Amino acid sequence: MAELRTLSHGVRLFVDPMPGLESAAIGVWAKAGAIDETLEENGVAHLLEHMAFKGTGKRTARQIAEEIESVGGYLNAETSYQRTGYYARVLKGDIELALDILADILTDPLFDEGELAKEREVVVQEIGEAADSPDDAVHEQLQTLIFKDQSLGRPILGSVESVRSHGRGRLRGFMDRLYFPGNLIVAAAGAVDEEAIARAVEARFPKVNAAKERPARPSPHYVGGLAADERDIEQTHIALAFPGVSARHEDAYAMRIFAEALGGGMASRLFQTIREERGLAYSVYSYAHSYDEAGILGVYVGADAENAVLASELVRQEMEGLAENLTEQEVERARAMLKSTLLMGLESPYGRADAAAGQAFTFGRPIPAAEIRELLERVTVEDVRRCAARSLNDGKPAISIVGPADAAAVEKAVGAAH
Amino acid sequence: MAELRTLSHGVRLFVDPMPGLESAAIGVWAKAGAIDETLEENGVAHLLEHMAFKGTGKRTARQIAEEIESVGGYLNAETSYQRTGYYARVLKGDIELALDILADILTDPLFDEGELAKEREVVVQEIGEAADSPDDAVHEQLQTLIFKDQSLGRPILGSVESVRSHGRGRLRGFMDRLYFPGNLIVAAAGAVDEEAIARAVEARFPKVNAAKERPARPSPHYVGGLAADERDIEQTHIALAFPGVSARHEDAYAMRIFAEALGGGMASRLFQTIREERGLAYSVYSYAHSYDEAGILGVYVGADAENAVLASELVRQEMEGLAENLTEQEVERARAMLKSTLLMGLESPYGRADAAAGQAFTFGRPIPAAEIRELLERVTVEDVRRCAARSLNDGKPAISIVGPADAAAVEKAVGAAH
Numbered sequence: 001m002a003e004l005r006t007l008s009h010g011v012r013l014f015v016d017p018m019p020g021l022e023s024a025a026i027g028v029w030a031k032a033g034a035i036d037e038t039l040e041e042n043g044v045a046h047l048l049e050h051m052a053f054k055g056t057g058k059r060t061a062r063q064i065a066e067e068i069e070s071v072g073g074y075l076n077a078e079t080s081y082q083r084t085g086y087y088a089r090v091l092k093g094d095i096e097l098a099l100d101i102l103a104d105i106l107t108d109p110l111f112d113e114g115e116l117a118k119e120r121e122v123v124v125q126e127i128g129e130a131a132d133s134p135d136d137a138v139h140e141q142l143q144t145l146i147f148k149d150q151s152l153g154r155p156i157l158g159s160v161e162s163v164r165s166h167g168r169g170r171l172r173g174f175m176d177r178l179y180f181p182g183n184l185i186v187a188a189a190g191a192v193d194e195e196a197i198a199r200a201v202e203a204r205f206p207k208v209n210a211a212k213e214r215p216a217r218p219s220p221h222y223v224g225g226l227a228a229d230e231r232d233i234e235q236t237h238i239a240l241a242f243p244g245v246s247a248r249h250e251d252a253y254a255m256r257i258f259a260e261a262l263g264g265g266m267a268s269r270l271f272q273t274i275r276e277e278r279g280l281a282y283s284v285y286s287y288a289h290s291y292d293e294a295g296i297l298g299v300y301v302g303a304d305a306e307n308a309v310l311a312s313e314l315v316r317q318e319m320e321g322l323a324e325n326l327t328e329q330e331v332e333r334a335r336a337m338l339k340s341t342l343l344m345g346l347e348s349p350y351g352r353a354d355a356a357a358g359q360a361f362t363f364g365r366p367i368p369a370a371e372i373r374e375l376l377e378r379v380t381v382e383d384v385r386r387c388a389a390r391s392l393n394d395g396k397p398a399i400s401i402v403g404p405a406d407a408a409a410v411e412k413a414v415g416a417a418h
Numbered sequence: 419m420a421e422l423r424t425l426s427h428g429v430r431l432f433v434d435p436m437p438g439l440e441s442a443a444i445g446v447w448a449k450a451g452a453i454d455e456t457l458e459e460n461g462v463a464h465l466l467e468h469m470a471f472k473g474t475g476k477r478t479a480r481q482i483a484e485e486i487e488s489v490g491g492y493l494n495a496e497t498s499y500q501r502t503g504y505y506a507r508v509l510k511g512d513i514e515l516a517l518d519i520l521a522d523i524l525t526d527p528l529f530d531e532g533e534l535a536k537e538r539e540v541v542v543q544e545i546g547e548a549a550d551s552p553d554d555a556v557h558e559q560l561q562t563l564i565f566k567d568q569s570l571g572r573p574i575l576g577s578v579e580s581v582r583s584h585g586r587g588r589l590r591g592f593m594d595r596l597y598f599p600g601n602l603i604v605a606a607a608g609a610v611d612e613e614a615i616a617r618a619v620e621a622r623f624p625k626v627n628a629a630k631e632r633p634a635r636p637s638p639h640y641v642g643g644l645a646a647d648e649r650d651i652e653q654t655h656i657a658l659a660f661p662g663v664s665a666r667h668e669d670a671y672a673m674r675i676f677a678e679a680l681g682g683g684m685a686s687r688l689f690q691t692i693r694e695e696r697g698l699a700y701s702v703y704s705y706a707h708s709y710d711e712a713g714i715l716g717v718y719v720g721a722d723a724e725n726a727v728l729a730s731e732l733v734r735q736e737m738e739g740l741a742e743n744l745t746e747q748e749v750e751r752a753r754a755m756l757k758s759t760l761l762m763g764l765e766s767p768y769g770r771a772d773a774a775a776g777q778a779f780t781f782g783r784p785i786p787a788a789e790i791r792e793l794l795e796r797v798t799v800e801d802v803r804r805c806a807a808r809s810l811n812d813g814k815p816a817i818s819i820v821g822p823a824d825a826a827a828v829e830k831a832v833g834a835a836h
Contacts, residue, residue, distance in 0.1 A: 072758030
């Protein structure tokens with residue numbers, strides 16, 4: 001497997017060639033996200049990501065778009081709680097052009113006040129779009145319950161008010177604090193040549209601040225609670241969270257197997273009970289989500305209002321059942337699913353680069369697929385049952401509802417033992 | 419490039435090996451979709467797709483799920499207007515297992531009445547989920563305007579009433595009419611071996627009905643019109659359609675370049691005008707969609723109610739501007755984008771198999787990428803301007819609105835010349 005190396009200015013580089021491909025993904029990831037924001041800064045990490053595309057010392061916003069698209073490439077970016085990625089998908093001859101643009105927007109953005117005024121309103125529209133989607137809204141509300149009054153519990157997009165309050169000074173402050181060479185990783189995969197990319201990255205990131213210290217992140221803690229956004233719509237959308245473990249916890253992979261066995265695929269307990277046996281829902285699933293220092297088990301179900309309480313009871317019941325009588329066969333199946341999902345993810349250039357950057361930020365190095373498979377192999381039935389018991393007993397659930405609902409009855413169904 | 423071959427029972431086979439991969443996609447596509455439904459049958463194509471997974475003569479629904487997931491594979495299916503695809507993503511050693519399951523669910527489904535009663539309610543929940551998403555709702559409403567009172571204008575999911583009216587007899591009738599060997603294509607891509615798959619397909623599809631005639635499809639015609647679903651939500655979601663061309667039309671690729679130049683990427687006219695210059699929207703895009711005998715240009719924009727009319731005016735204005743002064747550079751950029759999207763799509767096993775099946779149904783053969791590139795190369799500025807003029811002048815727009823809106827003002831803005 002390719003290895004992470006540190007270049008002279010402190011930027012780390014990971015280049016992963018994939019034989020047989022004609023295209024590549026290349027991106028720059030900053031260990032900077034919504035978790036790093038103060039209350040006042042809420043939404044800055046994401047607004048900054050938007051503004052990076054709005055012009056540099058040598059390119060207007062339109063030139064950035066035209067340059068990459070004239071070679072058939074595309075640029076995109078994604079802000080999450082723990083990191084922000086800026087990346088391009090291009091044909092193999094255009095990797096250096098992509099890198100030149102990425103380095104330009106990240107080392108020399110203008111943050112023009114006129115552009116900023118317009119882009120704030122674009123983000124306000126993005127917030128409106130998310131609010132109108134029950135699926136987005138129910139998960140955003142869930143996050144505020146899980147990590148109440150913490151940066152991890154505030155929306156990545158910010159609020160309409162917070163976004164409109166951000167001037168260029170706040171963007172510059174966040175960028176100066178977190179976008180320095182030692183806090184950046186360039187990752188590329190596909191039809192790539194490591195030495196050519198290393199030379200280009202050496203040349204395009206300035207040698208400043210290389211020894212800068214990264215400010216410590218707040219250590220998040222799970223809270224839980226109930227919130228209901230009553231809307232007169234067709235379905236009651238219910239998103240639940242229970243305590244989980246951090247990405248660095250020894251049970252991190254046992255948690256993933258737990259989530260997979262509970263509600264990961266068609267053979268999972270939630271799918272079989274709630275959809276196949278009862279016909280209560282079209283969408284029902286669970287997932288494990290982890291941050292560097294916290295983690296959750298999440299569950300989603302969308303059902304008619306009249307079935308919302310029953311569906312919630314069944315979620316609780318299946319979690320309790322799994323804690324008691326999970327079988328070896330279910331663990332084997334979940335393990336096989338996670339292993340093949342891992343392998344198929346590695347067949348995508350962007351998937352490889354993004355995963356490597358995330359692992360490097362959390363563990364100091366990209367984790368080879370063979371090592372992940374080995375960690376999955378080690379998980380036992382007892383490990384998974386322990387995870388289920390922890391999620392049931394280590395704190396109160398977070399219960400987010402969007403749509404028509406008897407919130408107190410849902411809370412009772414999710415929270416009470418049977 | 420791999421070729422389409424016809425096996426002894428009439429099923430056609432396309433196998434496309436991709437060196438370097440460890441996984442594969444394999445699926446069975448039926449040339450059967452919502453376009454083939456009578457009014458009474460609305461939703462049957464999709465309900466049949468769901469019921470295929472609900473048990474066969476030798477496997478229960480749970481066994482189907484457990485067998486594929488125990489090897490880490492996953493099964494999925496998709497019903498569109500023109501075809502229905504059932505496919506698996508598996509590691510290379512599990513292709514024959516996947517094919518065995520796919521053949522089983524398509525040649526020996528039980529359509530058990532008890533399972534059907536539950537699955538109808540699952541689909542009713544799926545309909546509710548789509549209704550709650552403004553983005554889904556606005557596009558579904560658009561489709562009813564474009565092809566008013568035709569099978570192409572009815573929702574693929576059906577209505578709550580139509581879905582609840584379907585018994586097993588209606589499913590059997592639809593299946594007997596359209597799921598016969600000559601109307602099926604098996605396509606596979608990735609880590610695949612053509613001869614092994616050919617032998618397995620020969621063995622697993624029965625030799626019946628091979629010479630059956632496919633019933634003719636209705637020939638759809640574009641209608642257009644206005645519909646507004648007033649909701650008290652954050653954004654006004656606007657989906658527009660204008661006359662386009664069928665997949666078989668000589669301007670099919672010129673239409674795609676038109677849609678790309680108008681609103682395909684960041685450098686496109688709609689993105690630059692509506693998002694970059696004015697900050698009116700987060701999501702704004704256009705697309706060309708074609709069926710075998712009809713096609714449209716579609717546009718979407720989500721904006722504040724107070725900006726909905728302005729945004730609509732700007733869409734009209736940019737279409738008219740493009741018809742008059744589209745540049746060679748814009749055509750070149752759109753062409754480069756479409757060529758690289760094509761190439762990157764071919765790097766996904768499922769993308770390859772699905773595209774080949776669709777092309778085989780429409781053109782009688784999968785179209786090699788080199789041929790598509792050649793067709794894109796031939797498109798001239800005049801061709802694209804002609805497409806723009808056709809969309810503006812060959813019929814009235816279809817205007818679908820979900821959210822708060824002055825529908826008459828939006829209609830005036832979209833419909834009237836400036």
